[in-house]
Each structure stands twice: as structure tokens, then as C-alpha cells.
Amino acid sequence: GIPTVAVYARDDAGAPHTLLADMAVALEATGPAAYLDIHTLVVTAQRLGCDAVHPGYGFLSERADFARACAAAGLVFIGATPEQLDLFGDKARARALAAAHGVPLLPGSAATGLAGLQAFFAAQRAQDPRCGLMLKAVAGGGGRGMRAVLDPADLAAAYARCTAEAKAAFGVEAVYAERLMPQARHIEVQVLGDGRQVMALGERECTLQRRFQKLVEIAPSPALDARLRQHLIDAALTLARATGYVGLGTFEYLVDPTSTDLPYVFIEANPRLQVEHTVTEAVTGVDLVAT
Numbered sequence: 001g002i003p004t005v006a007v008y009a010r011d012d013a014g015a016p017h018t019l020l021a022d023m024a025v026a027l028e029a030t031g032p033a034a035y036l037d038i039h040t041l042v043v044t045a046q047r048l049g050c051d052a053v054h055p056g057y058g059f060l061s062e063r064a065d066f067a068r069a070c071a072a073a074g075l076v077f078i079g080a081t082p083e084q085l086d087l088f089g090d091k092a093r094a095r096a097l098a099a100a101h102g103v104p105l106l107p108g109s110a111a112t113g114l115a116g117l118q119a120f121f122a123a124q125r126a127q128d129p130r131c132g133l134m135l136k137a138v139a140g141g142g143g144r145g146m147r148a149v150l151d152p153a154d155l156a157a158a159y160a161r162c163t164a165e166a167k168a169a170f171g172v173e174a175v176y177a178e179r180l181m182p183q184a185r186h187i188e189v190q191v192l193g194d195g196r197q198v199m200a201l202g203e204r205e206c207t208l209q210r211r212f213q214k215l216v217e218i219a220p221s222p223a224l225d226a227r228l229r230q231h232l233i234d235a236a237l238t239l240a241r242a243t244g245y246v247g248l249g250t251f252e253y254l255v256d257p258t259s260t261d262l263p264y265v266f267i268e269a270n271p272r273l274q275v276e277h278t279v280t281e282a283v284t285g286v287d288l289v290a291t
Contacts, residue, residue, distance in 0.1 A: 005048050007041065009034035023048070035059040036171050038066050042073045052076035061272040062089040062139065063171070079247045080271040081195075087243060088271040091138050092176050094239075098266040101242060103235045106254070106265045108178040111138045114159050117177050121152050124179055132180035135159060136268075137166035137173075143212030144169040148180060181265070184254035185223050186214075189236040190280045192291060193245035200233045201284050204276060217279040223257055232264060239269065248288055250274050 006021035011030045018024035025044060027034040035041075036059055045053055053070050055061035055077070064085035070077040080088070088094050092111045099105055109120040117135070124131050135158055137145025145166030147158040159175065167173035185207040191200050205221035206214040224232070236251035250270045256263060277288045 005045070005050055007035075007044060032059065032168060038063075038069050041066075042069050042075065045070075045075055046073055050075060052078055054078045055272065057273045057275050058169075062270070064089060079273075080249065081246050084243055084245060084271050088249070088269040089139055091136060091268045094269050095266070097239060097242065098235075101238050103239065103266045104262060104264060106178045106181060106262075106267075109176050111174045111176045114156060117159060117175075118152070118155060120177055121149070121155060125152065132182070133177045134180050135162045135175050135177050137162060137170065137175050139166065139170040139172035139174070143209070143214075145175060146212045149177075150180075178267070181254045181256060183258075184256055185221075186252070187221055187224065187232060187255045187264075188250045188252040188274075188276075189232050190274075190277070190288075191236055191240050191245065191249045191251060192288065193240055193247065193249070195244050195246045198237060198240040198245050200237055201280050201286060201288075203229065203232060204279050206276065214276060217276045219279050219283045223255065225257070228255070228257060228263060235264075235266060239266075245271075247271070248273050248277065 004021040006017050006024045007027050008015055008018050008024060009027055009030050013026065027040060029037060038060065053075050055066065060066040061079065062085055064082040067077040067079065067082040067085055087097065095105055095108055107124060109117055121133050132148060132150040135147045135149060145162045147162050149155050149158045162175045163173040166175060185205060187203050187205050189200055189203045191198055202219060203221050204217045204219045205223060206217050208216040232253055239251060240249060252267050252269065253264050254267055273289065281288055
């Protein structure tokens with residue numbers, strides 16, 4: 001029952017979302033750049049008398065500067081607070097929060113340049129000559145700006161590709177590295193908070209991927225026993241409560257149920273709606289967007 005305005009890049013004129021809203025407005029640019037133009041989006045919302053902005057997933061959905069621009073323009077940003085977007089949108093800072101609260105992590109680097117990543121890789125290889133790295137964009141998600149590196153000789157080329165992808169997709173080119181967990185399963189816990197209380201709505205497993213793009217989501221995960229599932233949920237709630245979390249969020253882990261010393265590690269949190277939220281909706285019966 002809420003009147004809505006959809007925006008679209010010039011080359012997205014036929015996209016389905018333009019047909020579902022009460023009004024669809026063309027942006028001046030084409031491609032991803034259209035959806036990364038904060039000034040134009042805010043001015044368009046003001047011009048059309050909008051009360052609120054729902055950022056969806058991807059593009060500006062994790063950008064604190066966009067949330068702040070909305071607030072400055074008198075628009076409600078439907079999502080996490082700017083401070084939470086700053087924190088969880090920077091995966092290196094999210095790792096630091098997890099470390100401070102005793103949530104297990106893989107060895108990782110700071111968000112640094114190529115020289116720093118090379119030094120980190122060398123240090124990891126000194127401990128295990130066969131280990132690899134995973135390069136990851138500090139901002140964004142969806143598999144953009146990610147590369148597995150198994151040979152130090154390939155690091156420079158992978159770094160160049162990751163920074164270019166991250167810059168194009170999210171407007172932030174910084175990347176960091178984690179030690180590769182080759183046999184990991186990928187599990188994510190869905191949370192919902194109102195700033196005072198936070199609840200978990202179970203987990204999804206998204207291990208089946210191609211080029212770090214999730215292909216199949218399963219809920220609940222068939223790989224978890226009750227004890228390990230509770231550990232993941234407790235860790236997600238701990239981190240969400242530590243920040244007074246607002247809105248929808250997904251706390252993601254790598255899990256190796258066969259490991260006795262490190263069965264799970266926190267990798268990142270996405271402080272936004274996920275494209276795969278519908279799987280949780282189907283299992284729980286909760287309309288996450290409406291809630």
C-alpha cells in the first residue's frame with residue numbers, strides 16, 4: 001500500500017522492477033555508474049516527494065555516505081545506521097570486532113596494497129608452504145573483487161583484477177586477504193534488529209557457487225549439527241547486539257565440520273537485504289522486507 005518510485009539506468013529501461021512500481025524514472029547514466037550516483041539519486045527522491053529510500057542489495061546499499069546523504073536530505077534510509085554500515089561495510093573492521101568478542105577468524109591481512117599482501121602471503125607460506133590466499137574487496141559483496149591465489153607468482157595479477165572489479169562495482173577499490181580454507185562450507189545466519197533487540201531467523205547454506213557467485217541456497221543447512229548451528233547463531237547475535245543492530249543483516253561463516261581445532265570462522269557481515277533473503281522467508285514464513 002505504499003506508493004513507490006523505481007529508478008533505472010538508461011540501458012535498464014525494460015527491467016522488471018520498472019513495471020512493478022507506481023512510477024519509474026530514468027537516470028541520466030548507463031550501467032552501474034547510474035546506481036552509484038548519490039547526488040542524482042537523492043535529488044530525484046526529493047524532487048518526487050519521496051519519504052524514504054530503500055537501497056535494495058548491491059550498489060549503494062552498504063555505503064554509509066549514501067545513508068548520511070539521505071538523512072541530510074530529510075529522507076529515511078531503510079536499513080542499518082551509517083555507523084553500522086561503516087563498520088560492517090569494511091570487512092577488515094568487521095574482523096576486528098569479531099576478534100574483540102572472541103569469534104573465531106582465519107589469519108588475515110589489513111586492507112593494504114600489493115606489497116603488504118605479498119608480505120602476508122610470505123608469512124603464511126612460511127608456516128605452511130602449500131597454503132593459499134583469498135583476496136576480497138573490503139566493500140560490497142556478491143563475489144565481486146574476489147580471487148583465490150594458490151601461487152605467490154599470481155598475486156600481482158589477481159590484485160589488479162580484484163581492485164578493478166571492486167572499484168567498478170562498489171566505488172571502493174581496497175582489498176584484503178585471508179588464508180584460504182579449501183574444504184570450507186559457506187553458511188550464513190540471517191538476523192533482524194530494531195536497535196534494542198535482535199533475533200536470528202536461522203541459517204542458509206550457500207556452498208554451491210561458481211566464481212564466488214552463489215547458485216543454490218539451502219535452509220536449514222544439512223551440514224550442521226545442533227551444537228555447531230547454535231555456535232554460529234550465538235556468534236551472529238553477539239556481534240549484532242554489540243552494535244545495537246538495526247534492520248536486516250547476514251553474518252557469514254566458513255565451516256569445516258570435520259575440523260577439531262577450527263570448525264567455523266567468521267568472514268564478514270552484510271548490513272543489508274540479501275538477494276537470497278527469500279529462502280529464509282520461505283522457511284520461516286516471515287516477510288523480511290515488510291518487517
